[in-house]
Amino acid sequence: QKEVEQNSGPLSVPEGAIASLNCTYSDRGSQSFFWYRQYSGKSPELIMFIYSNGDKEDGRFTAQLNKASQYVSLLIRDSQPSDSATYLCAVKHRGGADGLTFGKGTHLIIQP
Amino acid sequence: GAGVSQSPSNKVTEKGKDVELRCDPISGHTALYWYRQSLGQGLEFLIYFQGNSAPDKSGLPSDRFSAERTGGSVSTLTIQRTQQEDSAVYLCASSTSGTGPRTQYFGPGTRLTVL
Numbered sequence: 709q710k711e712v713e714q715n716s717g718p719l720s721v722p723e724g725a726i727a728s729l730n731c732t733y734s735d736r737g738s739q740s741f742f743w744y745r746q747y748s749g750k751s752p753e754l755i756m757f758i759y760s761n762g763d764k765e766d767g768r769f770t771a772q773l774n775k776a777s778q779y780v781s782l783l784i785r786d787s788q789p790s791d792s793a794t795y796l797c798a799v800k801h802r803g804g805a806d807g808l809t810f811g812k813g814t815h816l817i818i819q820p
Numbered sequence: 821g822a823g824v825s826q827s828p829s830n831k832v833t834e835k836g837k838d839v840e841l842r843c844d845p846i847s848g849h850t851a852l853y854w855y856r857q858s859l860g861q862g863l864e865f866l867i868y869f870q871g872n873s874a875p876d877k878s879g880l881p882s883d884r885f886s887a888e889r890t891g892g893s894v895s896t897l898t899i900q901r902t903q904q905e906d907s908a909v910y911l912c913a914s915s916t917s918g919t920g921p922r923t924q925y926f927g928p929g930t931r932l933t934v935l
Binding site for chain 1: 845853855861862863864865866867868876879880892921922923924925926927928929
C-alpha cells in the first residue's frame with residue numbers, strides 16, 4: 709500500500725509569517741512530488757512540483773525534497789490571508805499508472 | 821480553449837440509477853485521469869487513459885464503474901446502479917505525455933449526490 713501522509717491541521721499561522729507544510733510518503737521508488745492548493749468547494753490547483761533532492765523556489769513558495777527521509781515540504785513565506793486553503797501533497801510512483809497518490813491535505817489558516 | 825471542463829457541475833440521482841459524467845481535457849493533452857474526492861477524504865485515483873493505449877483501471881472501486889475515452893479526447897465516466905457511498909466530487913485531470921513530471925491539471929469537478 710503506497711501511502712502519503714499529511715497532518716490534517718488546522719495549521720494556524722499569523723499573517724506575514726512562514727507557513728511550513730509537511731508530507732511523508734511510503735514508496736521509496738517515488739519519482740515526482742506535487743503540491744496542490746484547494747480552496748473550499750473548488751478543484752485542486754498546482755502550486756509546485758519537485759523531483760530532485762534539495763530546494764526549489766517559486767516566488768513566495770519553496771518546495772523541499774529529501775528522498776532519503778522520504779519527506780517533502782512546502783514553505784510559504786510572507787503568508788497572506790488568501791493562502792488560507794487545504795494543501796494537498798501528491799506523489800507519482802515509479803512505474804505503473806501515472807495516477808497520483810494524494811495525501812488527505814493540511815488545512816492552513818492565515819490569521820490577519 | 822482554457823482548462824479542463826466537466827459536466828454536469830452537479831448531479832443528484834436516486835439510488836440504483838445510472839449516471840454519466842463527462843470530461844473534456846485541455847487541447848493537446850493525451851493523458852486523462854479520473855479521481856474522486858469524498859467528504860473529508862483525499863483524492864482517490866480511479867482510472868487513467870494514455871493516448872490509444874488500454875486504460876489503467878486499477879483504481880476503479882467496483883465493476884459498476886467504467887470509463888471510455890472517444891477519439892483520444894473527451895471521456896465519460898459511467899456509474900451503474902449508483903449507491904449512496906458513490907456520493908462524492910468526481911474530478912478529471914489531464915496532462916501532456918512527454919518526459920518530466922507530467923503535471924496534471926484538474927477540472928472543476930462534478931458533485932454527485934446519490935439519494
